Amino acid sequence: MELSKNKRKYIRSLQQKKYRQKYNKFVAEGDKIVSEILAAQHSVEFVVATPDWLDNYTGPVPNAEIFTLPIEAMRKASDLSTTQGVLAVVDLMPVPELPKPGWTIFLDDIQDPGNAGTILRIADWFGVSQVVFSNQSADLYNAKVIQASMGAFLRVPVWRSSLAAFRQKASDVPVYAAHMEGTSIFELSNPQPGILVVGNEGHGLTPDIKEQVDQFISIPRGPGGGAESLNAGVATGIIISQLIRYEV
Amino acid sequence: MELSKNKRKYIRSLQQKKYRQKYNKFVAEGDKIVSEILAAQHSVEFVVATPDWLDNYTGPVPNAEIFTLPIEAMRKASDLSTTQGVLAVVDLMPVPELPKPGWTIFLDDIQDPGNAGTILRIADWFGVSQVVFSNQSADLYNAKVIQASMGAFLRVPVWRSSLAAFRQKASDVPVYAAHMEGTSIFELSNPQPGILVVGNEGHGLTPDIKEQVDQFISIPRGPGGGAESLNAGVATGIIISQLIRYEV
Numbered sequence: 001m002e003l004s005k006n007k008r009k010y011i012r013s014l015q016q017k018k019y020r021q022k023y024n025k026f027v028a029e030g031d032k033i034v035s036e037i038l039a040a041q042h043s044v045e046f047v048v049a050t051p052d053w054l055d056n057y058t059g060p061v062p063n064a065e066i067f068t069l070p071i072e073a074m075r076k077a078s079d080l081s082t083t084q085g086v087l088a089v090v091d092l093m094p095v096p097e098l099p100k101p102g103w104t105i106f107l108d109d110i111q112d113p114g115n116a117g118t119i120l121r122i123a124d125w126f127g128v129s130q131v132v133f134s135n136q137s138a139d140l141y142n143a144k145v146i147q148a149s150m151g152a153f154l155r156v157p158v159w160r161s162s163l164a165a166f167r168q169k170a171s172d173v174p175v176y177a178a179h180m181e182g183t184s185i186f187e188l189s190n191p192q193p194g195i196l197v198v199g200n201e202g203h204g205l206t207p208d209i210k211e212q213v214d215q216f217i218s219i220p221r222g223p224g225g226g227a228e229s230l231n232a233g234v235a236t237g238i239i240i241s242q243l244i245r246y247e248v
Numbered sequence: 249m250e251l252s253k254n255k256r257k258y259i260r261s262l263q264q265k266k267y268r269q270k271y272n273k274f275v276a277e278g279d280k281i282v283s284e285i286l287a288a289q290h291s292v293e294f295v296v297a298t299p300d301w302l303d304n305y306t307g308p309v310p311n312a313e314i315f316t317l318p319i320e321a322m323r324k325a326s327d328l329s330t331t332q333g334v335l336a337v338v339d340l341m342p343v344p345e346l347p348k349p350g351w352t353i354f355l356d357d358i359q360d361p362g363n364a365g366t367i368l369r370i371a372d373w374f375g376v377s378q379v380v381f382s383n384q385s386a387d388l389y390n391a392k393v394i395q396a397s398m399g400a401f402l403r404v405p406v407w408r409s410s411l412a413a414f415r416q417k418a419s420d421v422p423v424y425a426a427h428m429e430g431t432s433i434f435e436l437s438n439p440q441p442g443i444l445v446v447g448n449e450g451h452g453l454t455p456d457i458k459e460q461v462d463q464f465i466s467i468p469r470g471p472g473g474g475a476e477s478l479n480a481g482v483a484t485g486i487i488i489s490q491l492i493r494y495e496v
Contacts, residue, residue: 114362118479118481118482121475121478121479121482122475122478122479122482124473124474124475125467125469125470125473125474125475125477125478126469126470126473127469127470127471127472127473127474128470148479150475150476150477151475151476152474152475155474155475156474186493219373219489221373221374221375222373222374222375222376222488222492223375223492224375225372225373225374225375226372226373226375226400226403226404227369227370227372227373227398227399227400227403228398228399229373229398230369230370230373230485231366231369231370231396231481231485233366233479233481233482234366234369234370234481234482234484234485235485236482237478237479237482237483237485237486238485238486238489240470241467241486244470244471245434
């Protein structure tokens with residue numbers, strides 16, 4: 001079926017956060033993500049795909065209208081510079097009401113969408129209970145966050161909240177933060193599940209959040225190591241892998 | 249001083265690997281990387297900077313010609329879509345002749361330049377002795393590899409070689425590889441420094457490399473974890489952080 005001018009305009013409008021919020025929808029692109037959304041039976045408004053993609057798709061039949069377009073026309077309708085044959089207009093995830101017990105990762109103004117998505121993927125792998133995006137962090141529905149998350153956004157509850165507001169809802173749990181001068185992650189004594197704060201890529205922890213931290217955690221450099229710091233996603237992965245391990 | 253048409257053309261030509269190899273030069277962009285290159289006194293052909301960048305720069309005076317350009321003109325001369333006020337045309341790093349003892353990371357067709365750069369940064373942090381890029385991996389001097397490495401390429405020797413050719417030069421060391429069905433990284437018994445192989449983002453380990461592996465290593469999922477895999481950079485960080493730790 002033809003994709004009307006209005007629908008194209010609608011898809012492009014969803015590149016902007018204000019329209020995502022207005023319509024409660026976002027655009028997911030690429031075979032991997034769209035297939036995961038359809039497999040999870042998450043609510044989909046419509047799918048736009050190339051005939052090729054449809055021919056090769058083997059998942060559950062979408063409960064939504066499907067528009068087929070040649071790949072060049074997809075490119076015009078789409079958010080990303082290279083399309084991968086399929087996109088879907090999808091409901092935003094439900095806003096969680098109550099924190100779940102277990103570990104929480106708090107993103108303190110993480111601005112790089114690749115980092116935010118990678119951290120969601122880490123949270124998904126290690127079974128972290130929720131990820132909280134500070135109000136200044138990247139938007140969950142930014143196409144690059146969704147892509148880097150590899151479908152994690154379907155499984156890990158995501159909050160958008162200040163740390164203080166989240167803590168009012170969570171029971172009294174310890175707050176940990178990655179920090180160069182903290183205790184080595186390999187020398188913590190029996191950490192209890194709580195909130196792990198990950199600071200901004202350039203500026204680190206914001207001052208009001210730093211005040212709320214009970215324990216700073218560092219990743220020791222190796223012998224002869226030279227780098228100034230680790231990437232925010234990598235640091236989060238190393239710390240969470242150890243924290244989860246202490247728990248077992 | 250004016251930047252001639254020929255110089256602009258030269259800078260743009262260095263976006264292509266064949267010209268980087270022909271001239272033995274690459275383009276480094278952005279304050280962080282260029283400042284590190286100048287601080288390391290690595291050989292620089294010339295620098296192109298905005299008046300603003302020059303006013304704020306406090307490092308050692310470059311031993312090279314400096315061209316000043318307004319920011320809009322920088323954008324035209326440059327590789328990246330957003331420029332950061334400075335670029336430098338720089339010698340490629342010397343090709344290492346002998347492997348250094350200690351840990352080696354081997355990139356088995358890592359294609360995402362962000363991942364390759366992030367892994368270099370990890371190697372730098374943990375004091376890994378060298379990183380070997382397989383012949384099909386991203387090019388070290390791709391602008392995104394250099395940016396993600398955060399200057400690590402200045403400190404970590406980088407090889408471009410097949411695993412077999414590298415092993416002929418290295419003394420007989422064990423080969424480890426990240427693999428879903430390997431031994432848990434938390435349960436290795438006394439690993440000896442060797443080569444850690446990181447597989448391609450989509451396809452994992454190539455078959456001929458898989459045959460050379462002595463020990464497969466996995467990162468256990470957390471309780472309730474759902475993701476299919478971890479990002480290649482994050483997985484490398486988690487494994488290396490543990491391997492280096494066993495050594496201490």
